[in-house]
Amino acid sequence: MTSFTQYSENSDFSIHNIPFGVAVFNKEYIACCTRIGDMVVDLATLYDYGFLDEVEGLTENYFEAYTLNAFIELGKPITNAVRLKLQELFLENSPLAKDEKSISDCFFDLDQVQMMMPVHVPNYTDFYSSIEHATNVGAMFRDPENALLPNWKHLPVGYHGRASSIVISGVEIHRPKGQTKPKDAVSPIFGPSQQLDFELEMGFIVNENTEMGDSISVENAEDSIFGMVLFNDWSARDIQSWEYVPLGPFLGKNFGSSISPWIVTLEALVPFRTASPKQDPEVLDYLKFEGDKNFDINLEVYLKPENGTENLISESNFKFMYWNMAQQLAHHTVNGCNVEVGDLYASGTISGKDKNSYGSMLELTWRGTNPIKLNDGTERKFINDNDTIIMKGWAEKDGIRVGFGEVSGQILPAK
Amino acid sequence: MTSFTQYSENSDFSIHNIPFGVAVFNKEYIACCTRIGDMVVDLATLYDYGFLDEVEGLTENYFEAYTLNAFIELGKPITNAVRLKLQELFLENSPLAKDEKSISDCFFDLDQVQMMMPVHVPNYTDFYSSIEHATNVGAMFRDPENALLPNWKHLPVGYHGRASSIVISGVEIHRPKGQTKPKDAVSPIFGPSQQLDFELEMGFIVNENTEMGDSISVENAEDSIFGMVLFNDWSARDIQSWEYVPLGPFLGKNFGSSISPWIVTLEALVPFRTASPKQDPEVLDYLKFEGDKNFDINLEVYLKPENGTENLISESNFKFMYWNMAQQLAHHTVNGCNVEVGDLYASGTISGKDKNSYGSMLELTWRGTNPIKLNDGTERKFINDNDTIIMKGWAEKDGIRVGFGEVSGQILPAK
Structure with missing residues (x-):
């Protein structure tokens, strides 16, 4: 699998990872996100742009949130499907790969984001x-x-x-x-x-x-x-x-x-x-x-x-x-x-x-x-x-x- | 101090108490409440009826809630003032004592309410x-x-x-x-x-x-x-x-x-x-x-x-x-x-x-x-x-x- 985003061979955040977190973007906007190489991807905007429409059960924008709790609670069938869809979107020649405006709106350099607690921890x-x-x-x-x-x-x-x-x-x-x-x-x-x-x-x-x-x-x-x-x-x-x-x-x-x-x-x-x-x-x-x-x-x-x-x-x-x-x-x-x-x-x-x-x-x-x-x-x-x-x-x-x-x-x- | 609500001499919930809790009223409506004798008092409605207007700092209906946390967080000057105001309202000859409609809308028998966890306990x-x-x-x-x-x-x-x-x-x-x-x-x-x-x-x-x-x-x-x-x-x-x-x-x-x-x-x-x-x-x-x-x-x-x-x-x-x-x-x-x-x-x-x-x-x-x-x-x-x-x-x-x-x-x- 090769991503359209370039990253070094020893990056923790390869196309095989697709982790989840929460970030403040440009010091003003908070959303759930993922990361590929050294780019942090705003999932709330990616969802709004329709890129996750095909994921069954993802009926609202769970990424417009201060924590991942509501997303996580959807359970594995849905959270796994989101992860796999993101992996597909980050591949060379994906619909996203060719969409410069979407990439510009959703992809952020590390220095533009501040990571937050990814979840509220009840216990x-x-x-x-x-x-x-x-x-x-x-x-x-x-x-x-x-x-x-x-x-x-x-x-x-x-x-x-x-x-x-x-x-x-x-x-x-x-x-x-x-x-x-x-x-x-x-x-x-x-x-x-x-x-x-x-x-x-x-x-x-x-x-x-x-x-x-x-x-x-x-x-x-x-x-x-x-x-x-x-x-x-x-x-x-x-x-x-x-x-x-x-x-x-x-x-x-x-x-x-x-x-x-x-x-x-x-x-x-x-x-x-x-x-x-x-x-x-x-x-x-x-x-x-x-x-x-x-x-x-x-x-x-x-x-x-x-x-x-x-x-x-x-x-x-x-x-x-x-x-x-x-x-x-x-x-x-x-x-x-x-x-x-x-x-x-x-x-x-x-x-x-x-x-x-x-x-x-x-x-x-x-x-x-x-x-x-x-x-x-x-x-x-x-x-x-x-x-x-x-x-x-x-x-x-x-x-x-x-x-x-x-x-x-x-x-x-x-x- | 004598309340307009009758209760037995050995009631835990005398006019000197005025505790706080959360209840389901008539199996359909949840609000913060207090208790006097064997009556549970819906504080959200009491607030809506204006009986707590004089309490400084109580700027919104904190009782329209599933827990007391937001009310408690107001701090002692406000929560104490609410308690004292309630005590005053429950006295004989208070404005509330004479207001049959308000009493009928805010006061509930014990068998009409189901008590809930009063607070969300983070730790x-x-x-x-x-x-x-x-x-x-x-x-x-x-x-x-x-x-x-x-x-x-x-x-x-x-x-x-x-x-x-x-x-x-x-x-x-x-x-x-x-x-x-x-x-x-x-x-x-x-x-x-x-x-x-x-x-x-x-x-x-x-x-x-x-x-x-x-x-x-x-x-x-x-x-x-x-x-x-x-x-x-x-x-x-x-x-x-x-x-x-x-x-x-x-x-x-x-x-x-x-x-x-x-x-x-x-x-x-x-x-x-x-x-x-x-x-x-x-x-x-x-x-x-x-x-x-x-x-x-x-x-x-x-x-x-x-x-x-x-x-x-x-x-x-x-x-x-x-x-x-x-x-x-x-x-x-x-x-x-x-x-x-x-x-x-x-x-x-x-x-x-x-x-x-x-x-x-x-x-x-x-x-x-x-x-x-x-x-x-x-x-x-x-x-x-x-x-x-x-x-x-x-x-x-x-x-x-x-x-x-x-x-x-x-x-x-x-x-």
Whole structure:
């Protein structure tokens, strides 16, 4: 497939991708959009011009909206048909390819748009599904010989996170203040976190509202997943370690989480399906699955000091996940918990076996005992004020590349 | 103050209350409302008839809405003024008292209305702020000699709950299914929860949107609280105890939580302010407070078997709380976590010192070892299918009574 829009060979946004997002165009007009190469395409105008008339069920301009929620809620038969139609329209010799006015009205350079949160997120859950990450954390904070807790291999451990503070890539985050208890202190102290960290994660967005009492089976779960994003679950380790017993992470996490602006559909990721790690012991029936449910998505984390350049500090892959997305969604709803359109379900930190594939500073520096050396000569145990963390993700196979772009966020000093 | 509407001496909805809710009137029309005695008052029509014209800042009909969020967001100066104006209108000899047509159009009997969720809840947090409850649970599951974890007296422990499954009083809840690990089993099993419980709680509703990075001080926190509700945090103890390490409660809680339909404003509760329990050790500066921040609110829990009558199984009081609402909100935002209009912050189980004041079956039956005898001769360790749990709450002082009505919910068999 060749598009009439030129883009570089290593673009994340090839004709095989066709992701969805929301943008402010020319600082004045908001609409849902897609992206091809370095062009952002205003779908509301494209719809008005009639290019999507053939898509059955797309009965009104769902793209004239501040979020993708109403579009996503149409369900896979319609959202897939839109994606395929867009792919067709972007090909050489399509009716759109020859229509200069439509291209001029609908296609925007990156510097003419400002990406916004792609969805309203009613509920956000964070899982803990990388065995390497859970093992590293357990070894550091509990017992290297019994790093995994007894439940870990029987169910995808998860907890509810804070939906209000999920922000789009580029939004700056203030270093959180809070209560911590230094090892040698008699009483807790209050101040800016001294152990600010990132967590390299991916998240998926749900496309339906279910009724309380109903469940989504592993078998059907992927039909309920619209697509995926990159996700940085910022974490204040010192606040978290003091507060988290017995009810879990709270202020150590809820000061902010960042997502990438483009939702890459599950359909665009199909070519990159891959086998899951073997689950032993065998899981309960409601968690059993068939086929390739993992996805081979390369992940990178960069740390960029103020006025410095990007340092690659981690190289991981989404295929390492022990628990897959279908299992996560089936588990989440097996008790009758209802889901809502736009819900975000994050993977938990994605670490691999190798030390350079760990998905957090906590693991990369092994709790600060082995600082990272940056290319400007400085060192990091955790994140400094004004550092920027950038995560990138893409899949590549047989010359086809589908990527997420990046999620980036700069840490500002505490307010 | 005497109202032109007659109501019994022990009505929760006296002229001193004036709570807010949302109702379906005559099965066809939805609007925000208040209640006086056993009459529900349609505020949208009352506004249209001009009775609220004198309230400054109430520039449009915010009551013509499916939730109270837009009204609440107006802030205390306006919402308080509306409450006081309504109180004035409900007095004998008010302009409304003499207006038969307006009364006939705006006042509805209880059987003509169906109460709905009063607010859209964007975020829900559950605290763990009763020292008696935390001590009981710690003694049962950990160590009676060290029942409280080291952080408990230094900060109001809390965690994020599931907003999607908060329902209004009267909605039936299906018994959740899930993974549990019986004591003597080698592996976990799957099935309906065998230890279904209630938690007697109260919750407060926030009236403003804050920016990420900003905090609400203890001193100002009550200005951000619109009002309170009764809250039943249904809990499946067997699911919870297997899943909750290390990240907290998840499927043991998120299958459903129930709230009472009427939001009682903080202003209506002012006469019932009372001193807080002494906090020792002294808390950090950001948690220090002055004045009476607790509220003397009587709480009762009833269990009603199918075809049976109500059994009073617990008598507690909101004044027992170790951490008050102002401290909870200050703590929640001290790290820059933003809040949103309609957010619900629940207290955690409200237990007292006496055994009959415990706020859960877990504590009342001491983990099932001391079953409750009901008036039909049956016993309960936990909640049976088709049992209904009813919680009631009211404050009373110097002949003034302000109450919440009830939150009730029946447990249906697992789906």
